[in-house]
Amino acid sequence: MNENGTPQNKYPGNFVADSTIVDEMFSDRAVTCPCCNGTITPQMLQNLLAQAGQLQQGQAVFRQLPSGGNGMMIDPHAHMIARTTDDYEAMARAGIVAVIEPAFWLGQLRTNVGSFIDYFSTITGFERFRAGQFGIRHYCAIGLNPKEANNPALAEAVLDIMPRYLGKEGVVALGEIGYDEQTELEDKALRAQIAMAIEFELPIMIHTPHRDKKRGTTRTMDVLEECGFDPARCVIDHNNEETVQEVLDRGYWCAFTIYPSTKMGNERLADIVNQYGPERIIVNSACDWGVSDPLAVPKSARLMASRGISAEVIHQVVYANALSVYGLNQEMQEAHWCQPAKIDQRTLYSGNSVLRGQTPRVDEEVLNPDIIR
Incomplete structure (x- = not known):
């Protein structure tokens, strides 16, 4: 909790829930997994939250890779x-x-x-x-x-x-x-x-x-x-x-x-x-x-x-x-x-396409509005 009594966000911009929130929401109750109908205990939820938080921390750093790349x-x-x-x-x-x-x-x-x-x-x-x-x-x-x-x-x-x-x-x-x-x-x-x-x-x-x-x-x-x-x-x-x-x-x-x-x-x-x-x-x-x-x-x-x-x-x-x-x-x-060439999957190589009946991806050129043609 912060000084205002709201949950402290350990992972800014992503997760605000922590173990206290899980306890408040579920206490000793288990919930049913919407995917497999299995049982999810409060401890399992806390573990999932911790793992997701670690992933988000890594992704936050990953997104900060410097310019040039x-x-x-x-x-x-x-x-x-x-x-x-x-x-x-x-x-x-x-x-x-x-x-x-x-x-x-x-x-x-x-x-x-x-x-x-x-x-x-x-x-x-x-x-x-x-x-x-x-x-x-x-x-x-x-x-x-x-x-x-x-x-x-x-x-x-x-x-x-x-x-x-x-x-x-x-x-x-x-x-x-x-x-x-x-x-x-x-x-x-x-x-x-x-x-x-x-x-x-x-x-x-x-x-x-x-x-x-x-x-x-x-x-x-x-x-x-x-x-x-x-x-x-x-x-x-x-x-x-x-x-x-x-x-x-x-x-x-x-x-x-x-x-x-x-x-x-x-x-x-x-x-x-x-x-x-x-x-x-x-x-x-x-x-x-x-x-x-x-x-x-x-x-x-x-x-x-x-x-x-x-x-x-x-x-x-x-x-x-x-x-x-x-x-x-x-x-x-x-x-x-x-500065890549635009992707146009209608293009063929020696008469051959990478597609097998799919709709081709064709990237449109982004026009510069400051250019007068």
Whole structure:
């Protein structure tokens, strides 16, 4: 209660009820849930109120993300060809304005270079169109992943055709490349692609191995430095508590994948941001064809806000850092989503529509009343 005898609002602009209000309204009475007809006790109501209050506190901070990004987010590692249009719509609603799709394997090893040609063409072509139809700017990285580098004939063929894609519009990096089992064939492909990145003046996105991660991460950075690659132009991805210190100490961008069970949860991410600060730290979803969450970045932003991490720090981790490194070759620019083209879902790509009978979304141009035509 405040001095006027009215309930003190713990969450300004949102909730005014507190445990006292719940006690006054319900005392020892239970109520029936309108959804399932189950019983809701006063204690359950208090718990729900507390949880809702925590969410609103986080959202209040989240809404205060500084200007320049205006609360917008980038997911700089998302395998969107494996996701649905519903995912694009949900990501746009959550504040994601841009995604970067790195080339990787498809769950099954490919057997000929033609499948890579089609794949690279898709992520540099149709997928950019599809994302744009739902209000998200799509970029990509081109590379030979380490898992498929262990087929030497295929690897050589893929390396031969990669240069035709590295200069395409929307390609912001070479990746994701690195080690899987840390074989000599993987090492050979990694070194060849580092040389390509230098030639095409592209940043690199590194995939760190799931097994023996610490040794593999150190080995990767050693190779990058042997090849003369600038750490300030390289993102080391899929980090954890074992690798973060060395990656930052050696001057690389340090990315964390919020991926259920196998990589990193966002509570651990919040702890890392609290410990190390936001400099050169990036968060992504790596959402793909497996169990993964395309909303991992906005969920992480809200969780960090609820943990008391400042809006400026969150902005840096979920937006500004990714833009800084992946914007180095100028293919990715803030103006692309701050001054976007209007969405017109009547538009076709090679005669194909993203719609299946739905009414197309057509954004009308907002006319400036001060312009005399």
